[in-house]
Amino acid sequence: MNRITILLLGVATLSGAAVFTTTVSHRAVAQEAAPVFVTTIPPGYRDWRVVSVAHEAGELNDIRAVLGNDIAIKAYRESKLPFPEGAIVGRIAWGYVASEENNKSFGREQSFVAGPPTDAYLQFMVKDSKKYAATGGWGYSSFDKDGKPTDEAAMKKCFPCHQAVKDRDFVFTRYAP
Amino acid sequence: MNRITILLLGVATLSGAAVFTTTVSHRAVAQEAAPVFVTTIPPGYRDWRVVSVAHEAGELNDIRAVLGNDIAIKAYRESKLPFPEGAIVGRIAWGYVASEENNKSFGREQSFVAGPPTDAYLQFMVKDSKKYAATGGWGYSSFDKDGKPTDEAAMKKCFPCHQAVKDRDFVFTRYAP
Numbered sequence: 515m516n517r518i519t520i521l522l523l524g525v526a527t528l529s530g531a532a533v534f535t536t537t538v539s540h541r542a543v544a545q546e547a548a549p550v551f552v553t554t555i556p557p558g559y560r561d562w563r564v565v566s567v568a569h570e571a572g573e574l575n576d577i578r579a580v581l582g583n584d585i586a587i588k589a590y591r592e593s594k595l596p597f598p599e600g601a602i603v604g605r606i607a608w609g610y611v612a613s614e615e616n617n618k619s620f621g622r623e624q625s626f627v628a629g630p631p632t633d634a635y636l637q638f639m640v641k642d643s644k645k646y647a648a649t650g651g652w653g654y655s656s657f658d659k660d661g662k663p664t665d666e667a668a669m670k671k672c673f674p675c676h677q678a679v680k681d682r683d684f685v686f687t688r689y690a691p
Numbered sequence: 692m693n694r695i696t697i698l699l700l701g702v703a704t705l706s707g708a709a710v711f712t713t714t715v716s717h718r719a720v721a722q723e724a725a726p727v728f729v730t731t732i733p734p735g736y737r738d739w740r741v742v743s744v745a746h747e748a749g750e751l752n753d754i755r756a757v758l759g760n761d762i763a764i765k766a767y768r769e770s771k772l773p774f775p776e777g778a779i780v781g782r783i784a785w786g787y788v789a790s791e792e793n794n795k796s797f798g799r800e801q802s803f804v805a806g807p808p809t810d811a812y813l814q815f816m817v818k819d820s821k822k823y824a825a826t827g828g829w830g831y832s833s834f835d836k837d838g839k840p841t842d843e844a845a846m847k848k849c850f851p852c853h854q855a856v857k858d859r860d861f862v863f864t865r866y867a868p
Contacts, residue, residue, distance in 0.1 A: 563737070567744045567756050567785070568793075572801035579744050579756060579867075608744070608867050616745075616863060619855050624749035628867040678796050686793060690756075690785055690805040 550648055551669040552640050552655035556583065559604050559638070563587045566690035569610060569626070576607040576632045580687040585641075596651070596683040601641040603685055607632045631659035639676075639685065649673040650684045727825055728846045729817050729832035733760065736781050736815070740764045743867035746787060746803070753784040753809045757864040762818075773828065773860040778818040780862055784809045808836035816853075816862065826850040827861045 562581035569577050582590060586601040597603075609629030616625030636657040643651040654672035656664035676684040739758035746754050759767060763778040774780075786806030793802035813834040820828040831849035833841035853861040 561740055563739075564741055564756050564758070564783075566805045567754050568790075568805065569746050569754060569787075569803040570797075570801055571803070572797075572799055574801065577744050577746060577754075579741050581741070606741075606867075610746075613745075615856070619852055619863070620747075620749075622749055624747055624751065626746040626748070627864075628743045628745065631868060675796055679792070686796070688804075690783070691808060 550646060550653065551663075551666060551672075552638060552653040553663045555636060555655075555657055555661060556602050556604065556638055556640070559583075559602075559636070560606075562604065564690070565590060565603065566687050568687070570607070571610075574607070574632070574634075575610050577610045577626065577628050578605050578607040580605045590689040597641050597685065599641055599643060602638055603687065604636065604638040605687075606636060607634060633658055634664065635659045636661075650676065650680070652676070652684055727823060727830065727850075728840075728843060729815060729830040730840045731832075732813060732834055732838060733779050733781065733815055733817070736760075736779075736813070737783075739781065741867070742767060742780065743864050745864070747784075748787075751784070751809070751811075752787050754787045754803065754805050755782050755784040757782045767866040774818050774862065776818055776820060779815055780864065781813065781815040782864070783813060784811060810835055811841065812836045813838075827853065827857070829853070829861055 559581060562583055565580040565582045565587070567577070567579050581604045583600075583602040583604075585598055586603050589595075589597045589601055609632055610626055611629030612623070613625040613627045616627065617623050634656055636655075638655045640646070640653040640655070641651055642653060646653040650673060652673075654669055654676075656669060656672075658664070673684075676686070679686050682688075736758060739760055742757040742759045742764070744754070744756050758781045760777075760779040760781075762775055763780050766772075766774045766778055786809055787803055788806030789800070790802040790804045793804065794800050811833055813832075815832045817823070817830040817832070818828055819830060823830040827850060829850075831846055831853075833846060833849075835841070850861075853863070856863050859865075
């Protein structure tokens with residue numbers, strides 16, 4: 515190699531090292547600073563389209579609608595995985611309440627409807643692969659009926675549980691036809 | 692009375708009679724010709740916003756989302772009764788299915804989700820006070836998973852049952868917060 519080549523290689527190596535160092539330190543800072551849990555309610559969520567519905571019995575004792583913003587609904591309908599950046603999947607949970615009015619009309623005890631908001635009224639998963647890299651690319655959030663975020667200790671349970679459906683990009687709910 | 696007054700009264704009476712006759716015959720024709728039951732699925736219903744959710748146990752054994760078109764949702768949110776012309780309230784009913792996947796994650800048997808479409812998959816109430824005057828201003832419709840309308844004999848049960856909630860313009864489902 516001539517002196518010019520050696521000089522250029524030296525410069526390239528130095529640049530590479532500098533880039534590497536910058537990337538590593540940037541990542542370290544991002545992981546330290548990144549909020550893994552989301553503490554704001556996405557505006558307009560009550561206008562989102564339906565992904566599906568469910569009833570959780572037991573202690574939760576709720577009936578729920580799972581909704582998606584436009585990005586999430588599009589991905590669901592196209593069976594696109596992983597979900598694109600900006601996708602938000604939300605769920606609203608209401609108390610699971612027997613409807614005396616409906617039962618009277620049906621002539622039997624069979625009807626359960628949405629009652630008042632539950633303690634874990636609203637939950638959202640927000641897709642941002644960089645910001646929430648530590649939790650599978652999703653930021654998790656949960657709010658009570660007054661919009662107060664659930665405490666961070668409880669929120670640490672979200673991601674470990676959602677790992678059960680890693681092959682569906684950590685999203686439990688399937689799209690209902 | 693002078694002759695002019697008598698003449699005018701005579702003309703007014705005749706006009707009234709004519710108007711009355713026209714109205715009656717128009718109504719009679721409308722009632723004969725009007726389709727009380729709707730046989731087309733409103734386009735885009737799967738994009739409508741959520742009114743509420745419910746679970747019907749017993750023979751129906753479904754979990755359902757009640758949706759509204761823009762006119763219906765606006766009326767619901769403004770607590771406006773009766774619903775304006777053009778309002779449509781729809782509901783999708785899926786089979787009520789235990790989710791083994793969710794139960795595994797929760798560590799207990801508690802989770803019920805939306806399964807395949809039911810026999811009475813889709814139902815709609817369409818507000819048109821004139822067209823559906825005979826059934827409280829609402830046209831009723833019901834479709835199976837293949838889009839086939841429910842037979843007319845069964846549809847005749849809709850309006851009598853909905854009369855139980857005449858004070859809410861014949862609509863059972865309340866808006867969930």
